[in-house]
Amino acid sequence: MQTLTEENYLKAIFKLAQNNLDKISATAIADEMEVNAASVIDMLKKLKEKKLISYDKKIGAKLAPQGNKLAINIVRKHRLWEVFLFEKLKYTWDEVHEMAEQLEHIKNPELADRLDKFLEFPQFDPHGDPIPKANGNIPEVSKILLADKKQGDTCKVVSVKDTSPAFLKYLNQLSIVIGSKIYIKEIISFDNSLIILIDDKECTVSEKLANSIFVK
């Protein structure tokens, strides 16, 4: 049985692994989890001891099969709970992440599957992230950023890269939601800000914002 903290480390390593970096270093984990690198080293030893990861300073941290399975289940629960909070309890997409951070640690072997069934097997969470299947498969999703698109392109918002309330509330303000149609009217070469039409309503957004939205 893992502690809540161990689960959070596994999840962080899993998340970093998605970015296909050449290695997952202790400092990268420290940065992701907002803890000190010394704390990370301690925990990496512990997780290695439990055979949930491998770790070597040259190679970095890697999830072992058991650790990977655990991490995927945590992500699955996190995203299912987010759907629950959003769909059933009517929280907004900027409110659900914080609670899901707590709910993902609720222990019960059947919980994920029961929630999944109750929610009628949702494919994506409120931020557009794919929900791992019971067998561990994770549907592929677009990794194209709005910032990768060119002037004149039209695309559709599929997910957000950042789930901070500050960012999501700004998107609310701009009426950008999952599924919004975006037409790129102009890219300002000075600072790469974009003049776009969001479902036909014009507005200007920064390059930073365009780097935080995935589209297809």
Added chain:
Amino acid sequence: MQTLTEENYLKAIFKLAQNNLDKISATAIADEMEVNAASVIDMLKKLKEKKLISYDKKIGAKLAPQGNKLAINIVRKHRLWEVFLFEKLKYTWDEVHEMAEQLEHIKNPELADRLDKFLEFPQFDPHGDPIPKANGNIPEVSKILLADKKQGDTCKVVSVKDTSPAFLKYLNQLSIVIGSKIYIKEIISFDNSLIILIDDKECTVSEKLANSIFVK
């Protein structure tokens, strides 16, 4: 903000207070929480420091207004989550308590009210315990035990005193559920065991069982 552990102590004190004992001693709390009395003394100091309780060895522990409010909210969340698990996720009544022990600590100011609304304002949890209202009021329920009834009496199961899986599974086996009609055919004077009709089906149960079921 309280830690999960502090919340569990407040809840234990709240629970003991329901039994109208003359005082809530450190040992009673230790017994309820299955920890050592030395640990309890440490925590009582801390909770007193935070003005959540009063404590004096002669008078015992008492919830201060703020501590009482917190305790009721935890109980409210516990019971609402039990309803959710039972009604929506189709867990059995012997499975819900353990998960609710975890879920009751999920932090969000609106959570209890949103769950309450989603569940359509249930009055009782799957064990027949009353769910505190948003304002803190707790509906009164029968405190009459099956063991208090006499030969020839007919009554109805309103709640169970014990939520251990072992007990609840035994009740499943006997087909005793909340609402079951029980007729007391005979009380054996030798050991106070009871021959009863449960919704017209005859069986024999121990005094211990009769002391664990509330009826009206």
Added chain:
DNA sequence: ATTTAAAATTAGGCTAGTCTAATTTTTAAA
């Protein structure tokens, strides 16, 4: 090949919550 910077690691210390093993009160019984 040096020098410098970043990353990894170790050492030591802190808090929360737990324990065991005394010790001191308090209460109850003889």
Added chain:
DNA sequence: TTTAAAAATTAGACTAGCCTAATTTTAAAT
């Protein structure tokens, strides 16, 4: 009232996770 049991408390120690402040190792840049 003396004695014995129960309850309360203190002292000291342990673990998990975290930190800061070195120190060591590795990688990069001159």
